[in-house]
Amino acid sequence: MKTRRPKRITSRGSIAFLVALLLSSAAVRVGTSATSALADVDLANGFSLPLSAQPAQVQPKRLESGDIQPLLDAIQAREAKVTKRENAIAARSKALDVAQTEVERRLVALEAAERQLRDTLAIAQTAAEDDLARLTTVYENMKPKEASALFEAMEPAFAAGFLGRMDPTVAAKILAGLDPQVAYSISAIVAGRNAQAPKN
Numbered sequence: 001m002k003t004r005r006p007k008r009i010t011s012r013g014s015i016a017f018l019v020a021l022l023l024s025s026a027a028v029r030v031g032t033s034a035t036s037a038l039a040d041v042d043l044a045n046g047f048s049l050p051l052s053a054q055p056a057q058v059q060p061k062r063l064e065s066g067d068i069q070p071l072l073d074a075i076q077a078r079e080a081k082v083t084k085r086e087n088a089i090a091a092r093s094k095a096l097d098v099a100q101t102e103v104e105r106r107l108v109a110l111e112a113a114e115r116q117l118r119d120t121l122a123i124a125q126t127a128a129e130d131d132l133a134r135l136t137t138v139y140e141n142m143k144p145k146e147a148s149a150l151f152e153a154m155e156p157a158f159a160a161g162f163l164g165r166m167d168p169t170v171a172a173k174i175l176a177g178l179d180p181q182v183a184y185s186i187s188a189i190v191a192g193r194n195a196q197a198p199k200n
Contacts, residue, residue, distance in 0.1 A: 136165040148177025160189035
């Protein structure tokens with residue numbers, strides 16, 4: 001009985017020693033972790049992540065001249081096209097302005113020519129009317145026999161124009177001196193003109 005007790009004591013001591021080693025190892029690990037955690041504490045700003053846990057800062061990609069050159073070329077080409085179109089529109093607008101000015105100038109000249117033509121026609125008509133009135137007065141003042149010889153030589157339509165303007169008494173005397181066939185032709189023309197005149 002006395003020989004078995006020392007063995008039990010020895011085995012218990014070994015177990016206790018192993019437990020002590022494990023506890024001390026755990027304490028060392030906890031202490032190391034605590035020290036590492038305290039090292040990551042920022043007393044002014046609060047907790048900060050350890051360097052291994054902090055996200056890596058993404059650096060913006062620097063654009064090289066070769067990357068933006070196609071874009072610059074496209075913008076310049078677009079600008080050149082817009083400028084060309086603007087120049088074409090400006091040239092067309094200028095041409096339209098010149099054409100409009102020319103048209104207005106020609107319209108003014110045409111209106112002036114039309115007024116001049118109307119004045120000329122009015123003068124000519126007035127002169128012709130004055131000439132007919134003078135000739136009618138001359139024929140009325142002629143002797144009926146002489147006037148009849150003259151009217152007989154005229155075209156019937158022409159003679160009818162004068163006789164229609166004359167005083168009826170003088171016209172009757174001239175008609176009486178004409179050849180009956182000529183007098184009838186002139187009378188028919190005068191009557192036809194009067195028949196075509198408006199009634200109202």
